[in-house]
Amino acid sequence: MKQRNLVVISSGLSQPSSTRLLADQLSAAAVGAAARLGVTLDVQVIELRDLAHDITDNMLTGFAKPALKQAQDSVAAADALIVVTPVFSASYSGLFKSFFDVLDKDVLTGKPVMMAATAGTARHSLVLEHALRPLFAYLRAAILPTSVFAAGDDWGANSVEGPLRGRIERAATELAIEVERREPATVTDPFALTESFENMIKNL
């Protein structure tokens, strides 16, 4: 079995949080789908609530404190991401966006990203298309075709095996396929010299 790393980013604030609930279902489905393709996915969940102060400090000082740095390093080293945000004021939460604002802008390039969101009503479902998809397109992530939205109704007693379950499975399968066919993620060292002095001068 190949081993790969999945990082799940959840920006729910409450306890328990439906955002985290969706994140857990997505990651469990992804682990299952990957296993069927011969890939062991190791899952790390990052709760942005725990990093909220560090994220703000990073914005103000330009560097990440150890806990946030560790989270950023995990994201950089991940073979795939699942990102889940609650809908706040018709978009991703500010905390969710801020995490990506202080992340090195090249870190997500080519990385498979599954997007998901939760909200009180299905009227917000297009937030995935008008807010999250442009963000991750800008970051040059390999965004999975299926994104997953869960409203209050989807958690009802009658919908356990309903349409939400189907979307979760479809997105999980897409993620597993992307991870399986790729080489493991490599991390670029920002302090590494990529060009000798002579070349830098030649290419001015």
Place this chain on the structure above:
Amino acid sequence: MQFGIFSVSDITTDPTTGRTPTEAQRIKDIVTIAKHAEQAGLDVFALGEHHNEPFFSSSPTTTLAYIAAQTTTLQLSTATTLITTNDPVKIAEDFAMLQHLADGRVDLMLGRGNTGPVYPWFGKDIRAGIPLALENYGLLHKLWREHVVDWEGKFRTPLQSFTSTPRPLDDVPPFVWHGSIRSPQIAEQAAYYGDGFFANHIFWPASHTERMVGLYRQRFEHYGHGSADQAIVGLGGQVFMRRNSQDAVKEFRPYFDNAPVYGHGPSLEDFTRETPLTVGSPQQVIDRTLGFRDYVGDYQRQLWLMDHAGLPLKTVLEQLDILGEEVVPVLRKEFTSLKPAHVPDAPTHASLLAARAEKKEEVQA
């Protein structure tokens, strides 16, 4: 080893009194601070360059020349001189002029400047920061070493049969430090020329400094200027001291909490842990500073930021006295006893002149 202070020349309201010094006052104060640094037994005074409020220091060589006239031993430097937006021809002229007036007590530190709006005011683009630093310094280096220069580049009008005047004092160009927080290209540039590398160090985690200095040392050796541990390294530092460390914390906290750059962000305690900032007793400053050597090796120059965030002049002068009386004498002794004989001191005009004479003798012999 050299010890000194560097100033960014900010004009900041004192958060404890609400008082803001006038430009006129702050400019006179910086001269007082520099003179006091010499009297307190420090070796170096370095002044920043800015072209936007709330900073006053747009013309460092003017200020440094005025200070040079009123001091005798103080080494005058910059922190930093903008190699991106200044014309390298003007840098060559200004600093050679300063060298003559200051009897050689001059070196300079080059930086790119990270204030986006400044670049277009000088017809430049911040996105070309690295290429500007590379090309401009290439020209500056040449202007100080070749009498008649023909030159053509990408960012400046070409030069034909140009001689930069005055020529460097004794034909020895001022020593140059290249400063950068996290651009490996600048460490490479410093290494290529065998120049010094200065890590700002403050406001950033020590890991940045460790990586940059490590790269510079390795490339210095690669380019044949000596072994990695002979490369010329300078570090910034930021301290506030009182005999009793609780008093230091209590007095400095309002300045920290409201400071430009990091104010209203992390706590003083966080910032002290994550960056080289040390607020406490002179002994704590001694211990912390000696610890820098653990991750950068034996280094040549330690500068502290002392006069920012609205600290009143009186406090700054007291801090200089504490440095001069209690901190620097101990550090000087400790660092000297730790440094192996083959590791050089920071170059000065006198040492560069001597090195050139020695080289000539070798050639003749």
